[in-house]
Amino acid sequence: MYGMIHRGLRDMMIERVGPEGWAELEQHLQVGPAEFISLNLYDDELTIRMIASAAAKLEIGTATMMRDFGRSWVQFAERGSFGSMLSFTGRTLGEFIGNLDRLHQAVIVAMPQARVPSFVLVEDHGQRMVVDYRSDRAGLEPFVVGLFEGLLDRFGLRGSVLEIGEVPGGARFEITIEGP
Ligand code: HEM
Known part of the structure; x- marks a missing residue:
């Protein structure tokens, strides 16, 4: 999926676990700024792996994670360049x-x-x-x-x-x- 989705996930996670928690997650996932370019396209496998690791970090199931992410995505989109x-x-x-x-x-x-x-x-x-x-x-x-x-x-x-x-x-x- 496009990097914009990854950015939305990152925003949600920083809100929940703070910048240090997020840094740990990035390290675990072996990802960095290159995986968060809004207009770059990434394999769905990477997006799914990020969601699964984020769920593990929050100690919630993947389905709950996806639901929480959907809810926070709307707010993320409101704040971004597509907000208007x-x-x-x-x-x-x-x-x-x-x-x-x-x-x-x-x-x-x-x-x-x-x-x-x-x-x-x-x-x-x-x-x-x-x-x-x-x-x-x-x-x-x-x-x-x-x-x-x-x-x-x-x-x-x-x-x-x-x-x-x-x-x-x-x-x-x-x-x-x-x-x-
Ligand atoms: C400004 C608001 C929004 C933007 C900019 C946006 C943008 C996107 C982008 C870039 C993707 C990824 C497609 C890809 O990389 O292949 C996507 C997927 C998706 N969007 Fe939106 N979206 C917005 C709002 C919404 C809303 C409000 C809903 C539903 C209520 C929605 C439902 C979905 C779903 C379910 C997917 C996953 C793709 C799939 O089901 O195959 N989006 N969207």
Whole structure:
């Protein structure tokens, strides 16, 4: 994946374990600045290895790690050069999810080799939404749960995210918003 993803992971980890903890992790992974160039493309194997080592460092499972990373990714993206793009993507959660593919199409302009996912808002009942996620990668569903949780945070909403089934090439998620 592009180095921007690695930078997001590094930010999250420095927040959790501090700069010294992160330095230990870099040493363990045998990575340095060369692995964190935003517009460089790296093998997915490296990204997955970083996530697995970060999980071990935090003493949490890989799925929990991916979910936490998804949630913090939204904040990371808000702070970065794509932050303003997020504001154009939607003023409500439903509108935002409906425009996610457009957001990633804009990402491809800067990162032409990105293999981006696809999201389809299948149902939007206001308090309950159903979204289909498709990707040519496998196993990223916990990351998607965290990303939707990050979007709930972004819109100041409380709610829950559940993976409710499979669709060809991906998975179906249900987002339930609590409260008025
Ligand atoms: C400004 C915000 C965002 C930027 C700049 C961004 C950018 C990217 C980039 C660069 C990749 C890696 C693709 C690759 O290297 O092959 C990626 C992957 C991904 N993005 Fe985004 N993204 C953003 C927001 C979101 C949001 C809000 C969601 C979902 C709610 C999302 C879901 C995903 C998922 C699930 C992947 C993993 C790829 C896969 O499933 O195959 N992204 N994104």
